[in-house]
Amino acid sequence: MRALTYHGSKDVRVESVPDPIILQPDDVILRVTATAICGSDLHLYRGKIPMVEDGDILGHEFMGIVEDIGPEVSNVKRGDRVVIPFVIACGNCYFCEQSLYSACEATNPDRGGSLNKKSARPPAALFGYSHMYGGVPGGQAELVRVPKGNVGPFKIPGSLADEQVLFLTDILPTGYQAVLNADVKPGSKIAIFGAGPVGLMAAACARMLGAETIFMIDHHQYRLDFAAKVYGTIGINFDEIDDPAEIILEKTNFRGVDASIDAVGFEAKGSTVETTLTTLKLETSSGEVLRQSIAATRRGGIISIPGVYSGFIHGFLIGDAFDKGQTFKMGQTHVHTYLPELLNFIEEGRLSPADIITHRMSLEDAAKGYEIFNNKEEDCRKVVLTP
Numbered sequence: 001m002r003a004l005t006y007h008g009s010k011d012v013r014v015e016s017v018p019d020p021i022i023l024q025p026d027d028v029i030l031r032v033t034a035t036a037i038c039g040s041d042l043h044l045y046r047g048k049i050p051m052v053e054d055g056d057i058l059g060h061e062f063m064g065i066v067e068d069i070g071p072e073v074s075n076v077k078r079g080d081r082v083v084i085p086f087v088i089a090c091g092n093c094y095f096c097e098q099s100l101y102s103a104c105e106a107t108n109p110d111r112g113g114s115l116n117k118k119s120a121r122p123p124a125a126l127f128g129y130s131h132m133y134g135g136v137p138g139g140q141a142e143l144v145r146v147p148k149g150n151v152g153p154f155k156i157p158g159s160l161a162d163e164q165v166l167f168l169t170d171i172l173p174t175g176y177q178a179v180l181n182a183d184v185k186p187g188s189k190i191a192i193f194g195a196g197p198v199g200l201m202a203a204a205c206a207r208m209l210g211a212e213t214i215f216m217i218d219h220h221q222y223r224l225d226f227a228a229k230v231y232g233t234i235g236i237n238f239d240e241i242d243d244p245a246e247i248i249l250e251k252t253n254f255r256g257v258d259a260s261i262d263a264v265g266f267e268a269k270g271s272t273v274e275t276t277l278t279t280l281k282l283e284t285s286s287g288e289v290l291r292q293s294i295a296a297t298r299r300g301g302i303i304s305i306p307g308v309y310s311g312f313i314h315g316f317l318i319g320d321a322f323d324k325g326q327t328f329k330m331g332q333t334h335v336h337t338y339l340p341e342l343l344n345f346i347e348e349g350r351l352s353p354a355d356i357i358t359h360r361m362s363l364e365d366a367a368k369g370y371e372i373f374n375n376k377e378e379d380c381r382k383v384v385l386t387p
Contacts, residue, residue, distance in 0.1 A: 003141035009047030020145035025072035028149035034162040035062035060086035062139025082153035085335035091151035102332035175201025181329035182259035182304040186210030194263035195223035245295035256298035265307025287313035305330035
């Protein structure tokens with residue numbers, strides 16, 4: 001089959017690789033009909049995520065048709081059309097029984113996923129996201145082996161096009177979990193840092209849930225303009241405004257927003273000190289967005305973090321957060337939990353995630369798609385690939 005493989009920083013290639021086979025009795029083999037490049041794939045593309053090996057197949061946003069099933073699979077059958085959550089969950093461990101699927105303790109075979117060696121358990125396995133997360137081949141390919149076939153695959157009605165439901169795999173539930181963690185409700189005032197795909201999905205979900213005011217902070221004006229037009233956000237371009245939090249405070253009677261959502265993560269543009277420390281490998285993440293979020297959020301407010309962080313950061317203002325009595329909620333998305341209700345929202349027309357797509361390309365052109373998305377060329381918001 002053809003698949004997108006990793007060969008080093010900014011070196012990805014579509015190559016012929018062996019077809020996947022059933023390895024466990026509850027495996028599914030999926031023929032991919034649509035896949036996408038996620039913003040967190042760019043962390044891999046830039047060589048920022050540890051334990052990615054040459055030849056690894058990338059991609060964790062994908063859907064398709066069930067091609068084959070193992071003898072113990074009963075939830076789906078050959079020919080079913082499904083989306084696949086990017087988190088691989090067993091469905092019956094301690095955490096899965098509490099619907100905390102991204103904390104599944106049974107699917108990461110490498111058992112070495114935490115950079116903190118004192119961590120009791122590694123994270124759940126993810127598709128196409130380094131051996132830190134299980135080394136499971138991803139879905140930017142013609143075929144993919146899907147472990148835990150009775151738990152992950154989620155059946156989709158034929159009335160909805162692939163593009164309408166593809167983002168159920170990651171960015172839509174990630175944005176939705178972020179706004180739920182932020183306790184968004186009618187009348188809420190929030191700030192979303194990062195107008196990439198997850199930030200845009202968070203804006204869509206926040207607007208659906210009745211948020212009154214949504215500040216959107218980014219430095220790509222075309223993304224801010226899109227968010228303002230489609231989701232009614234108030235754009236703040238941090239290339240033009242050095243301290244977005246100050247503007248937010250001024251516009252909220254110096255109280256701050258009810259919640260801030262950090263949809264940027266560890267590759268945020270940091271201070272000169274942070275840039276130096278990162279270059280010297282003395283720290284692994286920028287804390288700039290976290291500092292802005294703490295400053296922009298009111299006392300008793302919430303900082304919701306869907307953006308990926310890795311390792312440790314410099315200048316985390318824990319004293320300010322403590323003084324303001326703020327709550328932090330973060331982590332990988334418990335995708336499975338949200339799929340039924342999000343599908344209903346799409347069917348009812350309350351959410352239209354396909355609106356953010358700007359580029360539709362063949363899988364064979366995936367390397368070019370990564371380059372365009374990474375460099376923010378051609379006003380790129382989201383790339384969808386068709387095998």
